[in-house]
Amino acid sequence: MPEPLIQITDLHKKFDRHNVLSGVNLKINRGESIVVIGQSGCGKSVLLKHLVKLLEPDSGTVVFDGQDISELQGRKLINLRRRYGMLFQSAALFDSLTVAENVGLGLKEERSHSRAEIEAIVNEKLSMVGLSEARDKYPDELSGGMRKRVGLARAIAGDPEVLLYDEPTTGLDPITADMINDLIVELNTGLNVTSVAVTHDMTSAYKIADRIVMLYGGKVEYDGTPEEIKSTSNEIVRQFISGSAVGPIRVG
Amino acid sequence: METGLTTLGRRGVSFISKLGGITLMLAKFIASLKEMHRSIGLIFEQLYVLGVKSLPLIVIISVFVGAVSAWQAAYQFKFIGAPLRYLGQAVGKAVVIELAPVLSAIVFAGRVGAGIAAELGTMRVTEQIDALESMGISPIRYLVMPRVLSCLFMVPFLVVFANFIAIMGGLIVSVVGVDVSSETFLNGFRNSFELGDFINGMIKAAVFGLLIGVVGCYEGFHARGGAQGVGLATTNSVVISSVLILIFNFIFALILFRI
């Protein structure tokens, strides 16, 4: 059994007095594609942010490639983050920069590429998400779905080893969503990028996941392949994936 | 039930923790200066956006500050029977030592400090600052350093103009309204002018600029919860920097002008 690339152990996080994560354990192997599902507000985005130390746990550890990330500071933390690409749920585009500048910013600040190289990479990534013609627009001139895709192009610009996608297909029409699913699969299988995607879209989850993980009550409630989850007897999971208001999960 | 005293206590604690946070932001700014060469383009952009664009406003307020100080000085002179040939001296000293640095800084806090807090606050609540961090870009180097540095340079730069324009404003009022000739006014100013006063004014201006930049960035970085949070950060930045400017100004007076 190879050592997992990312190992989350007994992660606890609360905001004020509100427990969000209360003992999450998860191992993610190199090259795997994990999909995290769970109710709105259950802490999926919070979990993703812990992977790149945008949030720090109250207790528990995140180990990346053999290194406990809580010990990383300064230069080392920057190097960790550069191995990741992150698509934010809100896209989080820099609104003072054009689409092309957004996508190229990481490369520009890394100072390892020439201007022409950056230009070429930006064009390539934008065409991968189907937005070549939007390159000189500003984020406030884009639709929500277009912003998401720019965020995706920005996340993949540095050819990261691990991609974190926070709801990559939310707000997209079914056809564009499917194109994005294909892209995620292509990056994962073709380039062996490890991916962790949060989604509510079960079609997308079945398509991109090697393993689906369900968060519930601040813990991992379920962890299995798409095939397994479809035939699970776990009532909570069944209610969630069938999208039923009746069952053990209560809303609110 | 919460009594007035506990409220006061809680406010006090939060104010002190704020001062701590502001000091920490200052320390991070200083540490980021060693990477200044990587943000040259951003620094020039901010110098233009924050400084040069503030010039028209500074010019307008300076004319009127100079004008009213000449008028009020003449009015007081009339009461105590002081000769009007000292008008240039009175206006000059007041402008160079206090009025130009303090009022320019307060106006700058309202225009630029508030702008910084609003911009960074928006970036905070829309996760743009998180996004920068996730890309391995230090928001301190990328956002804070260029802005604070620009404030540090631009307030003194603006005060040079403010000095000049305010003296002109005083001169115009003296000639037109008080019937003091321009030679008398300017002689009075020149005879009393000391380079040391001007330099002290510049030092104060630089400190005020630093304060405004750091407070604006601190408030922006700690904005929470949507548009309302950004609004609060903006207001706080103006209130805190204005109060600190006046406190520091008093401390400067005690140190620099011993009676």
Ligand SMILES: Nc1ncnc2c1ncn2[C@@H]1O[C@H](COP(=O)(O)OP(=O)(O)OP(=O)(O)O)[C@@H](O)[C@H]1O
């Ligand atoms: N920075 C923060 N400060 C305070 N509370 C937070 C913060 N971030 C998240 N929370 C809280 O943590 C909980 C989980 O939030 P999170 O964004 O992870 O939900 P989610 O599972 O991603 O939901 P959704 O599917 O709606 O995006 C929520 O109750 C939220 O209010």
Ligand SMILES: [Mg+2]
């Ligand atoms: Mg979320």
